[in-house]
Amino acid sequence: MSVVSEILHLLVTASLWNQVLAAAVLLLLPALGGVISERSGVVNIAMEGMMLTGAFFAVVADLGLHNPWLATLVAMAAGGLMALIHAVVSIRFRADQIVSGIAINIFAAGLTVFLVNRIYGIQDVGHASYSELLPSLNIPVLEQIPFIGHVFFQQNVIVYVALVLLVLVHVVLFRTRLGLRIRAVGEHPQAADTAGINVYAIRYGAVITSGLLSGLAGAFLAIGVSNTFVPNMTDGRGYIALAAMIFGKWTPFGAFVACLIFGLGEAIYANNSIIHVSPYLLSMLPYLLTLIVLAGVVGRSNPPAADGIPYVAGSE
Amino acid sequence: MSATAPANAVEMRGITKAFPGVVANNKVDFTVRAGEIHALVGENGAGKTTLMNVLYGLVHMDEGEILIDGKPVHIGGPRDAIGKGIGMVHQHFMLIPVFTVGENVMLGREPVTGPGFYNRVRAREEIAELTRKYGLALDPDARMADLPVGLQQRAEIVKVLYRGANILILDEPTGVLTPQESKELFGVLRDLVKTGKTIIFISHKLREVLEISDRITVMRRGNVVGHLVTKDTNEQEIATQMVGRAVLLRVDKKPAKPGPVTFKVEDLTASSDRGVPALKGVSFELRQGEILGIAGVEGNGQSELVEVLAGTRRATGGRVLLGDKNVTTFDARTERDAGIAFIPEDRRGAGLVLSYSVADNLILGRQRTPAFAWRELVLRLVAIRDWARRLVKEFDIRTPSIETAARNLSGGNQQKIIVAREMASRPRVLLAAQPTRGVDIGAIEFIHRRIVAERDEGTAILLVSAELDEVRSLSDRIAVIYEGKIVSIEPGDAPEERLGLLMTGGGSARG
Numbered sequence: 033m034s035v036v037s038e039i040l041h042l043l044v045t046a047s048l049w050n051q052v053l054a055a056a057v058l059l060l061l062p063a064l065g066g067v068i069s070e071r072s073g074v075v076n077i078a079m080e081g082m083m084l085t086g087a088f089f090a091v092v093a094d095l096g097l098h099n100p101w102l103a104t105l106v107a108m109a110a111g112g113l114m115a116l117i118h119a120v121v122s123i124r125f126r127a128d129q130i131v132s133g134i135a136i137n138i139f140a141a142g143l144t145v146f147l148v149n150r151i152y153g154i155q156d157v158g159h160a161s162y163s164e165l166l167p168s169l170n171i172p173v174l175e176q177i178p179f180i181g182h183v184f185f186q187q188n189v190i191v192y193v194a195l196v197l198l199v200l201v202h203v204v205l206f207r208t209r210l211g212l213r214i215r216a217v218g219e220h221p222q223a224a225d226t227a228g229i230n231v232y233a234i235r236y237g238a239v240i241t242s243g244l245l246s247g248l249a250g251a252f253l254a255i256g257v258s259n260t261f262v263p264n265m266t267d268g269r270g271y272i273a274l275a276a277m278i279f280g281k282w283t284p285f286g287a288f289v290a291c292l293i294f295g296l297g298e299a300i301y302a303n304n305s306i307i308h309v310s311p312y313l314l315s316m317l318p319y320l321l322t323l324i325v326l327a328g329v330v331g332r333s334n335p336p337a338a339d340g341i342p343y344v345a346g347s348e
Numbered sequence: 349m350s351a352t353a354p355a356n357a358v359e360m361r362g363i364t365k366a367f368p369g370v371v372a373n374n375k376v377d378f379t380v381r382a383g384e385i386h387a388l389v390g391e392n393g394a395g396k397t398t399l400m401n402v403l404y405g406l407v408h409m410d411e412g413e414i415l416i417d418g419k420p421v422h423i424g425g426p427r428d429a430i431g432k433g434i435g436m437v438h439q440h441f442m443l444i445p446v447f448t449v450g451e452n453v454m455l456g457r458e459p460v461t462g463p464g465f466y467n468r469v470r471a472r473e474e475i476a477e478l479t480r481k482y483g484l485a486l487d488p489d490a491r492m493a494d495l496p497v498g499l500q501q502r503a504e505i506v507k508v509l510y511r512g513a514n515i516l517i518l519d520e521p522t523g524v525l526t527p528q529e530s531k532e533l534f535g536v537l538r539d540l541v542k543t544g545k546t547i548i549f550i551s552h553k554l555r556e557v558l559e560i561s562d563r564i565t566v567m568r569r570g571n572v573v574g575h576l577v578t579k580d581t582n583e584q585e586i587a588t589q590m591v592g593r594a595v596l597l598r599v600d601k602k603p604a605k606p607g608p609v610t611f612k613v614e615d616l617t618a619s620s621d622r623g624v625p626a627l628k629g630v631s632f633e634l635r636q637g638e639i640l641g642i643a644g645v646e647g648n649g650q651s652e653l654v655e656v657l658a659g660t661r662r663a664t665g666g667r668v669l670l671g672d673k674n675v676t677t678f679d680a681r682t683e684r685d686a687g688i689a690f691i692p693e694d695r696r697g698a699g700l701v702l703s704y705s706v707a708d709n710l711i712l713g714r715q716r717t718p719a720f721a722w723r724e725l726v727l728r729l730v731a732i733r734d735w736a737r738r739l740v741k742e743f744d745i746r747t748p749s750i751e752t753a754a755r756n757l758s759g760g761n762q763q764k765i766i767v768a769r770e771m772a773s774r775p776r777v778l779l780a781a782q783p784t785r786g787v788d789i790g791a792i793e794f795i796h797r798r799i800v801a802e803r804d805e806g807t808a809i810l811l812v813s814a815e816l817d818e819v820r821s822l823s824d825r826i827a828v829i830y831e832g833k834i835v836s837i838e839p840g841d842a843p844e845e846r847l848g849l850l851m852t853g854g855g856s857a858r859g
Contacts, residue, residue, distance in 0.1 A: 227456030
């Protein structure tokens, strides 16, 4: 069988699409965070670091508390804390937001490795027992639907949470007063300020929310998809989420479509045993897709007008 | 005080505000009566905007006191000002281009339903209500970016009214408007006064001030130097108070002595940035020693025309001849080498590198010439310095040093850098686009004099300006452009009414 027909066969199996959705959600959560942060005018490339921090603390908390739900909350708090650093540096001190983001990513990578060694004296954390993982949840009745049931309704609980968040973020951004204000702050902070909106409060809130979502993704990765922490286990997903956000033109559903495409790349790689192509080649797929996408398949997209520009009250 | 004396809507007493190195307001007293249109005039940097920013709470005063409707008030920020019924229409609009009119107007005071959902229907009703009350028609669902500047400004006014303002501050509101839009704005302001509003109108355009205001306060270098009643004053008196010396408002020039035709444009066509035809067959001739003015409402192809002639935009058809050389396809560098100098309309974007020094800006475009560079590679710093010192003196560029970044100079002095650089290249043709836009009266007077002097030395000058007054006072002939075509070429003394008619597509061309 040729490689092409092997891939075509793979594409019609429900289990592949089940994996695609799970992989996409792992990207969607930080991407949603990025959308919120950048819509408020703060460039956030630190999702990778916030996610990694979340993953680490999820495992630590899970081993200590024996409760995946509490561990998830701890992971979100850890992501939120990293985001708070980014917020203070870029909003309060008006530093370059790209540099701050890179610093946080490097810091997170170093911090987690250091703490793993410090706490456990080894390179990885070992295995949390299966009972303490974020559970899969099959939705009764709906899971019986052929094909669709397996793809959508036999998933980890975080997948459902993420899909609800997807709709929620969209509704908040584009249908509510809060969303209007977030977007106003990201487009023209002076205009928002003269209209009596607190630019700083909105930006802090948005950046911290992006940290919570990235932390949640980290928890899903460490105690949902896998059951361990290994250094650098996010493997660039925060950056791919960034690409998905841009691909999706800073909209939640646009980002989701991008996440599905990248998720497809990952899922195909995960099935490399049944495709006769070098797995190394396949492992490049998600990243290759990212490059192609960024190089202009989507065409020029316009970020929020004040994205990345610190706001100084009273300036023009 | 007699019982009939009108009440004061705003009274500012002894306002002092110092910024590092400059006292922007020095014990300023400023009083506006209820229900009047009060003009606040002065040159750039006179302290008008600072005074109004104090009133609107954007800037905190060092000393002084503010009374609104006779009561002392504390204004700590725009929210306080809005609460006291003060609204401000900023020179640079506080509008979000990607939002709708409704969203822009409502922002900060949005109507909501349920748990915070933005209520589009209520927003629409609110705007319809404001439109009914003040006669300011607006489509609440239009995207702001799609509206012409005049309507954007109207949205700003509606936004201020929606917040319940009784005192409206308008900072240089006509700077961005076409003559027609300005006329409409004045109508709107008169109607607003009839409904009991008070208006403070900041401007440095004297004719407008005379047309619209009831009383005038003149500021110079942080001080109030004059209180005038509009119907008892004239342009000359206001200008003298503003500048502190008698100013020549009319350009003093002798009749032109045109030489042979040196620049010829034949059936030129070009597209705008959006790819639609902007020039639809433009033809004219330019003689040595004459100024040809292009008059027209902005956006009728003037910008595209000068860009094509300067080599920064491609022509899609037609020819441009300099002498008998075809320069149609020349780029900016080769046009310059051929003897065409260019004062671009976007001073800060296209005319200068703001972070460069005055000296470096003065050789921009000529940095490769043997005078300033050895083998096009190494700059001759001494020669550049001498050159810069000479031009700074000759063109009266007010700068602390030639090493100062252009960014730190006033608009007028920035413009003088460009004028100096372009004129000093001894061009055969000078393209001057909006040469005095946003420049104060003193600098305008200077630049006008230099343009006329340049003409008298035999340069062929093409002048494009949105200010009809400027075109009429400088030009020897006037070409009127409308929708990408020259509709008529008029003598330099053509009456304003006739030009106005031609500019808006009316009237008939001269045979």
